[in-house]
Amino acid sequence: AILPAKKNTEEIAKYRDVEKGTEILSPPHHAAFSNDSEMIAFIQELRKxxxxxxxxxxxxxxxxxxxxxxxxxxxxxxxxxxxxxIDGAEGGSGAAHMESLHWAGLPIIEAVHFTNGILKKYGLRDEIKVMAAGKIISAFDIYRMLALGADTCYSARGMMFALGCVQSLKCNLDTCPTGITTMIPSRVASLVVEDKKTKVANYHKNTMEAFKELLKSMGLESRKGIDKKFIVRRINENGTKTYQELYSNGLNGRKIKSYG
Structure with a gap:
């Protein structure tokens, strides 16, 4: 992603510790580490x-x-x-490179399924929580992610829709028509905080209520009853399979065994 020079104001430059009015690129790597072991050390440092x-x-x-x-x-x-x-390939902001936005990465369903299986294989599933994101907007989207092994979900797109985003894909151009990702005063004027904050809060509240209703309709008292067997996917014109059948072991067909 790119922060264009014209959007890099004095205030933004101050908080990002960069030079005002310069174009800022988000690098594909992290400056603090270059391999897994160095990343672990960096995580320890952040904890401390x-x-x-x-x-x-x-x-x-x-x-x-x-x-x-x-x-x-x-x-x-x-x-x-x-x-x-875990971000799915479905995710990505309107400032992302178009090829990356559409073609890079594993889709969220397969990604969560795979992550869950690998953590089980190495005995770390109970030690590491899994968060999922990737076009998670509705109550069913949440249920599906939890059924596949996620501990929780987060949503950027849903919140953006509630804020007024129309997916014009102009996040990096400073011409967002709804005023969300622009510095142009006349456009920003449409982003009325007193109004938008209520809409975003209502979206979150109602989605959670819908999730509770979904569980109730399935006869479940809590999220502990969530299971892949309750989700059915059509696989061809005449056939369906449950997620239990499609995603049986978390490793795309490979046998799971504990580490060591």
């Missing part, structure tokens, strides 16, 4: 500096063998993040 707050990592899974290697090192060192936030 934050007084023990939970520290996690966020990613959109690309090469599955690289993710498994990382989790294997977590297990070998018995040192790992408190949570892993």
């Amino acid at each position: 500096l934050s007084g023990g707050k939970p520290i996690g990592i966020k990613m959109c899974i690309g090469q599955q063998d690289e993710f498994e290697r990382m989790v294997r090192i977590f297990a070998e060192k018995q040192n790992y993040p408190d949570f892993i936030a």
Whole structure:
């Protein structure tokens, strides 16, 4: 993603510790580490500096063998993040490169399923929480992610819709028609905080209420009863399969075994 020079105001430059009026690129790598072991050390440093707050990592899974290697090192060192936030290929902001936005990464369903299985394989599923994101908008979207193994969900797109986003994909151009991602005063004027905050809060509240109603309609008293067997997907014109059948073991057909 790119922060255009014209959007890099004095206030933004101050908080991002960059030079005002310059174009800022989001690098594809992290300056503080270059491999899994160095990342673990960096996570430890962040824990120490934050007084023990939970520290996690966020990613959109690309090469599955690289993710498994990382989790294997977590297990070998018995040192790992408190949570892993998984973004699906469906996600991405309007400021993202178009090819990356549409074609890069593992879709969220397969990504959460795979993550859950790999953590089980190396005995870390109870130690590391899994967060999921990727076009999670409705109550069913939440149910599906929890059924596949996520501990919790987060939503950017849903909140943006509630705020007034119309997906014009102009986030990086300073011409957002709804005033959300622009500095142009006449456009920003449409972003009335007193009105928008209520809409966003209502979206969150009503989505959670819908999730509770979904569980009730299935005869479930709590999220503990959530299961893949309750979700059915059509696989062809005449056939359906449950998620239990489609995603049976968390590793796309490979047998799960505990680490060590």
